[in-house]
Amino acid sequence: MKISKLLSSLVSIALFVSIAGCQNVDEKTAQADFDAFMEQEFIDTVESDYLTYKTLIDDPEQYDINVEEIEVNLGERLDPENYEDLMSESNESYEEFKSFDYDSLSEEQKDVYDAYAYMMRIDEALCDKKFWYYTPYFESMSGLHYQLPTLFADWQVDNEQEVQEMILLVEDVLDYVNGAIEYTKKQEEMGLLMIDIDEVLNYCQNIIDTAQDSAVLSAMKETIQSLGLSNEVDYIAQLEDAFYNSFIPAYENIIAMLNEFSQSAQNNEQGLASFENGKEYFEILIKQNTGLDKDPLEIKEMMEDAYQDHILSLQVYAYSNPDAVNTFIQGTMPETGFNSYEEILEFAKQNLVNDFPEVNDLEYEIKDVNEQIASDTGVAAYFKVPTLDGNEKKQLRVNPKGSDISSIDTYMTVCHEGFPGHMYQYGYMYENVSSNLIKGLAQFNAYTEGYAVYAQYEALDYLTDIDPNLLTLYAENEQASYCAIVAADIGIHYEGYTLEQFTDYMSQSGFALDEDSAKALYAQLQANPAVFEPYYVGNEVIQDLKESAQEKLGEDFTDKGFNQAILECGNMPFEVVQRHVDSYALGNVQA
Incomplete structure (x- = not known):
């Protein structure tokens, strides 16, 4: 047995x-x-x-x-x-x-x-x-008309074949834009047009008005000239031909379409909720632009709660720091003392090592955006995403005639786009995430932009020469404002807020807008559904994750440990980021 x-x-x-x-x-x-x-x-x-x-x-x-x-x-x-x-x-x-x-x-x-x-x-x-006909191709803040000039002004060529390919792209602009125009006309026929005609028209007209001295064309010429090709003159002639016979006519056609619409179009000047399936479409946009499997009203409630938290913080700091409040209300914010974009980047780079995990390659260069293009877009600075396998330095493109370099606003913008924002974020991801699909193709803007907003507020702590109470008031006020704006955006596109209802909602939230300001903000939100959600919903999610981890870990919490937890997974929906933060809180950070 x-x-x-x-x-x-x-x-x-x-x-x-x-x-x-x-x-x-x-x-x-x-x-x-x-x-x-x-x-x-x-x-x-x-x-x-x-x-x-x-x-x-x-x-x-x-x-x-x-x-x-x-x-x-x-x-x-x-x-x-x-x-x-x-x-x-x-x-x-x-x-x-x-x-x-x-x-x-x-x-x-x-x-x-x-x-x-x-x-x-x-x-x-x-x-x-x-x-099928709900997608807007001419949104006033990010439409096709807005993207093309930056695309071509930033285009770099390294050899003769790439010069030829760039010219082919310019030649393709007219056909591609005509396709978008036909699509948009079909939208109008179906009663699904929703476009800020005046805003887009003004932008396109400026492209036409500056055609003979175009910054876009000049930038492309410069990249060809940098190669020193023997037949450089021929290529520049081909480029000019493509530009004036494809690029410029495309904008002329957009203007013609807009003028036609301004006369007789069925143009929805309220939100997506006005369309038959608009609310359902907006539900999808919210999931796409927040990285959260929540419906719009859940997001609105979340942002209203966050708004109340920021207002409470403002009240607490205002009560205990009246001098800082007076300075803030008067709009006399102190300057940072920086004299260049490079000074800001170097300062942030040196300070982030205490709060963020190490990245081996943080080499960068700063390049000026053409002044005309910078003026057209209103951009102060932006990060140019590098190739996955290239050796080029990370690049920050800046407006040489931008706002005051020494202002806190400029500091925040550079920290958002540079360190510890996108430039650092992509540096970390490229070194630590193996999936090419996640590094290159994942579309979770609420993670990438939400992180950069979070990072810019974290970087305020580095400004030790400025009253921290004043910086807290600045940050809490700004975040409260955007929480209210995101909630109002949902009100417009999901609950059907009219201009009057929007104005009342903002007033109840503490923002008394004059008539012109209310109209301008309503038009911006109405023509660009869910445009602010990636930035400020994403930021609030990360702030909530941080607060939760702090509560669980107490004195064992570290900024560096938390930041590694939100960075290590790469570009992801927040359910995945949550897992990594939970693992960190349990003392088991995933490699």
Whole structure:
């Protein structure tokens, strides 16, 4: 009997080892297959779009990218009739993706899985036929007309072939924009037009008025001239021909469309809630632009609660620091003492090491934005996202004629775009996240922008020569303002606020706007649904995660540990970021 039991035990052990070994092999196989699938998704996406390829890749061979597959143009034509074919291809990938066993994946792969699934659900919802003509291509703050000048002014070429490709892109502008115009006219026919005609018209007219001395054309000429090609003159002639026969006519056509609309268009001057399926469409936009699986009213309640918290902080600081309040109310904020953008970046770079994890490569350069382009866009500074595999320094583009360098506003902008904001954020992600899809293609603006807003407020602590109470008042007031604006945006697009209702809501929130200011802010929000949500919902989520971690850890909480937790997963929906913060709070930070 003893022998029998022993044999039975040995058989059981052998069987267990066999099964465990099989599971390990199966897990390794599943994980390898998952990585291969995600890498192929990355490659397929890059090969399908020239702009994506040029933005992300220096050496295509490193990624097995077939450049012969990439057509040099501005992208797919804007024709909803193609959506079904595109969705069919996407659905095939999605079905293959769903075949992976989640539990067999590594922790990092589970992050990637959740991010990919989130993006696919959004894409699937937006491609529903009832939303085919809901996408606005001429939003006043970020529309196609606004993006093209910056795209071409920033375009860099390293060899003769890239010069030829740049010229092909300029030649493609007219056809591409005409597609957007036809789409927008169809929107108008269907009663789905929602555009700030005057704002877009003014911007486009300025492009036409400055055509003979165009900053965009000058910037492209300069990048060609930097190569010292023997046939430089020929290429510049080709570029000018493309610019004046494609780029400029495209803007003339936009103006013609807008003038036509201003005469007789059915233009919705309220929010998305006015459209038949507008509220449902806005629900998807909210999920896309917040990285949260919440409906608009939940987000509105969240932002109203955050607003109350900021107001309470303001009241507490105001009561105990009357001198700081007087300075703040008078608008006489002290200066930082910086004399250049570089001084600000170096200062922030030196200070962030105490609160943020180490990044090996934080080399950077600062380049001026062409003054005309900077004036047109109103941008003080922005971070140019580097390629995944390049050796170039991280680049901050700045307005040489921008606002006062020594102002706190300028300091905040540079910290948002530079250190410890985007420039640091991407440096960390490129060094610590392995998934190319997450680094290059993930679309979670609430994470990237929310982090940068959070980082800019963190950087106020470095200004030790300025009264910290005054800086707190500044930060709390600004955050309260944007919480109210985001809540009002949801009111416009989900609850159907009229201008009068919007003005009343802002007044009840403590912002007494005069008639012109109310009209301007309402028009901006109405024409750009969910435009501020990524920045300020994202910031509030991160602030809430930090507060929660502080409560759980008490004295064991560190800024550096928390910041590593929110950075280590890369560009993700907040459900994934939450997991990493929870792990940190439990004392088990994931590598």
